[in-house]
Amino acid sequence: MPTPARQYWxxxxxxxxxxxDDLVASPKQTTTWDGVRNYAARNHLRAMKxxxxxxxxHSSTKPQAIVGIAEVVREAxxxxxxGEWSAVDLRGVDKLKRAVTLEEIKxxxxxxxxxxxxxxxLSVQPVTPKEFETIISxxx
DNA sequence: GCCAACGTTGGC
DNA sequence: GCCAACGTTGGC
Numbered sequence: 001m002p003t004p005a006r007q008y009w010x011x012x013x014x015x016x017x018x019x020x021d022d023l024v025a026s027p028k029q030t031t032t033w034d035g036v037r038n039y040a041a042r043n044h045l046r047a048m049k050x051x052x053x054x055x056x057x058h059s060s061t062k063p064q065a066i067v068g069i070a071e072v073v074r075e076a077x078x079x080x081x082x083g084e085w086s087a088v089d090l091r092g093v094d095k096l097k098r099a100v101t102l103e104e105i106k107x108x109x110x111x112x113x114x115x116x117x118x119x120x121x122l123s124v125q126p127v128t129p130k131e132f133e134t135i136i137s138x139x140x
Numbered sequence: 141g142c143c144a145a146c147g148t149t150g151g152c
Numbered sequence: 153g154c155c156a157a158c159g160t161t162g163g164c
Contacts, residue, residue, distance in 0.1 A: 037159095037160095038159070038160095039159085039160095040159090119158095120156090120157065120158085121157070121158065121159080
C-alpha cells in the first residue's frame with residue numbers, strides 16, 4: 001500500500017492549562033490528547049494518522065498564537081475517561097522560532113479560509129497543506 | 141424530531 | 153467580564 005499523504009491539523013489549548021512547553025516537558029515529549037467532547041472535533045481526532053503534523057495553538061491568552069508543531073504518534077483510541085469519545089497521542093516536535101499570532105493570521109492573504117478564523121470554537125481542526133506551509137513561512 | 145434552554149468556548 | 157456563536161440536552 002502506498003504511504004498516504006501526510007495530513008495537517010490544528011489543536012487549541014489554553015496555555016494556563018496545558019502549554020506547548022508543557023508538552024515538550026512531558027515524558028517523551030508526548031501527551032494524551034483527550035477530553036474532547038465535540039463531535040466534529042472527535043471526527044478529526046479519528047481521522048488523524050501517525051506522522052500527521054499538528055499546529056499547536058494557544059487560546060484565551062495574549063496574544064493568541066500558533067506556537068509549535070506536534071506530531072501524531074498514536075492514532076485514535078478510546079478516551080480514558082469516556083470510551084465513547086476518542087483520544088490521540090501527540091509529541092511536541094518543534095517550537096516555532098517566532099509564534100504566529102491570530103492577528104497576523106487574520107491579515108495574511110491566503111489564510112482567510114482557515115478553520116481557525118471560520119469556526120471559532122472548534123478545538124481540533126483540519127489545516128490544508130498550503131495553510132500549513134504559509135504558517136511555517138510566517139514563523140521564521 | 142423539533143426547538144427552547146442551557147452551557148461552553150474564546151475573542152474582544 | 154461580556155457576550156456572540158454554536159453545540160448539546162431534554163421536554164414534549
